[in-house]
Amino acid sequence: MEIAGIDIFGGDYTPDPTNLHNIVELLLTAHIYNQSETLTEDDLPAEIRKHYWDSAGKTVKRPISVRVQDVTSLYGSNNAKQEIKALPFIDFDEFGAEIRFTIPALAKDWFVKQEDAMDQIRMNPVLASFYEESGIGVSYKEATAQVQPKERDREYLNSLVAEIAASDDDVDLLTLVHLIAPEDVRQPMDEMVLTPDQEAKIERIMQAIKHRDYLRDIGLREIGKMLFIGLPGTGKTSAARALSEKLSVPLVEVRLSMITSQYLGETSKNVDKVFELAKKLSPCILFIDEFDFIAKTRMSDEHATLKRAVNTLLKAIDEISLIDDGVLMICATNHPNLLDRAAWRRFDEIVDFPLPNTEMRKKIIDIVLSRVEGDFDTQEIAGMTEEFTGSDLRMVIREAVLRSLTENRTAITQPDLISAVDDFSDRVRLMMMEYTTA
Template identity: 40%
Template sequence: MARDEEILDLIELLLAAEIFNQNQNLDINDLTPIAREVYGVQSMEGERGPVVVSESALQKVLGIPDAHLRLEKHPLTVYEEFGHRLRITTLPAGFNWFIKHNGEKRIRKNPVLAWYAEKNNLLSDISHSASRDINPRFEDSRVSLDRRISKMLADDEKLRAGLDLIIISAPEEVEQTLDDIICTSDQVQRILKLKVALENLEFLRAHQVFDIGKLLFIGPPGTGKTSLAFALTRVFHMPILEVRLPMVTSQYLGETSKNIDRIFEVARSLSPCILFIDEFDFLAKSRIGDDHGAMKRAVNALLKNIDRIGLIRNNVLLVGATNHPQLLDEAAWRRFDEVIPFDLPDLATRQLILERLLQGFSSGCDVSAVARETDGYSGADLKMVVREAILTALIDSRTQLTNEDLTTGQNLIKNRDASRNKNCQG
């Protein structure tokens, strides 16, 4: 069985290469991530040349040595000694062979093959666009991001100093997705508004509508501010630049302001991207009554840079998040076009969160009862409750969770909060 799957892996790559080479209307986002790696396609720029399937690439990517020996009895493939390359001899016959040998599921997940099958009416209900939608985009990959960073540094080596102040993640590296988060209807509408703006960039630029794409997330800890910021990378297919606050502030005169300038310059040079500043109040504290001149200069530098950045003007989505909105400078408030609240979940939302967290586990718990008992819990608290319940069950060699397991998790939260309050008072 393993050998049969290996043969299908190889034939899929050979078929896709042949179809891709014959049709210039197909692009890099029609190739699966594995195909991009095997074919050595690492850019969306410039005129694309033909792709080839070499034995060395198959061994490096798939771990298949001497692939031509695996296919030596296959009548529809040929091995070219010069270049050590494999190719399909006849596309129609090869594609029909692939369908007959349980390749249909693969075709539906491979945009190049789905395009060929749809064009030639080879499968019912086949959709190239549907296959392309579920195929990871090249611009979401770490390979694409690294190329963009290299190009940025080639254009301006001085930007390297700014890279030390941020953590950059490609969309494919981000675990959070919008499906993992219980968003309010208001939050969903704000995200939809941004999607519409991105789809109409030229129209908005032509009409000089620039004040879009500066979001401030406010709310208690554990309510999903950071999770949603990271999930937006998947929604908008942009890398996220997370500011490393301890690296930004400096004891040297004026260096904090320069670091803020460096961060925003990297964001503009690496656009489209999301610039995420967690604990935003740390950089944008109120200047009223503050005698610290360096801090005032840092806030001024921050405000100046916020004015010069935006989704419409230069394809940068700015997201600030804070647990302490009352500490923010008034001028910082005015620079955000969207202030999005993140409240502690109500009863109905707690039940939805618990159901989502318990999904996939064999559970006989009364979720509604647990939701009623966890008033005042954040989403992060509920996640910790479920995690502790699962570990408690596993210690007892069980996968079936009980309400008692969840009670153990609730007690963990209560003991943690009690310890924190005791330390604060003592």
């Protein structure tokens, strides 16, 4: 086999060219990163950065060394040893299992001649910084725009959290909240089907975040507290998560019933802790679910500690600010009618999550079915599913897919979907029956 003019493989072994490129890219990236003090961890492609992440230092420490197990864990290549041996400019240390260049210049020439090398360089600022000088039409600046910032990484969030946990003697804090890194979000904003009103409000908050300094300068601080209202399954939680993905900031999810039920006596303290955590993770989104919980405690004849906790919560909401603290607060409720004026007036943006109309239902169905094979008419299904939420539609589709699988098919059909809708409607009828006789 001949690669860029060098015949390097004797015998039967045929290496996988993609693997080979990846290994050399990794070695080159490590080599250049190790030599240049001006490059930072943000210049590394996300996968490499995540792999070499140093939690305590919150960076990727120099020197990066490349070992066989790094190649295996990064690219899943089991033949790393053999493939590495095949390249003449790579030195392989059997004992330490460390891989090094013998003649880096040769590796640099070899790499740039490979098919797809330009694409790899354009996505890798470390490489682009090196090859930019050789005038092959790549730019460091353009490459940096291709790399996701470290703030999206689960590893980055974990190291922030580890630091906070270490400085706090109360380890329970992390049992109160659910932390989500932007890269963990499964449904990005462009897979959410939103009403024009929802889109406009989300756009507005994005603009406010972008111009945070300006808003602070002119003293406009009453911004950045949103209340999401809507029936269960209309997309409130998904939209908050998608926003975290879009803004590349972590999401701190709290359920009010959790804070109170587990640690009743400590509720006020817990509320304060959650807000402290959000400030420490700033910029971030603090998502408080089941917000109507505060109303329930006020109406019923609850424990005095709970009432105190509600006051603590309202006060904490007053005191936190997107403009000053970098915390966007989103609360969500299925029961907006339970909230009194004191709660309502704390939000500058109320976002309604209505039941999807026919057009939205079709879009949701199309998105869920986008990777499912089959012959079906989603317009017809959208027409049959009046009053279904996004979550109901997902359940219907799951049902249809399972139905086809039990018949040993992966392609679904229109009858699969229609029977799934019928079953679901039956289910709703049963649920209502139980409800009325209870």
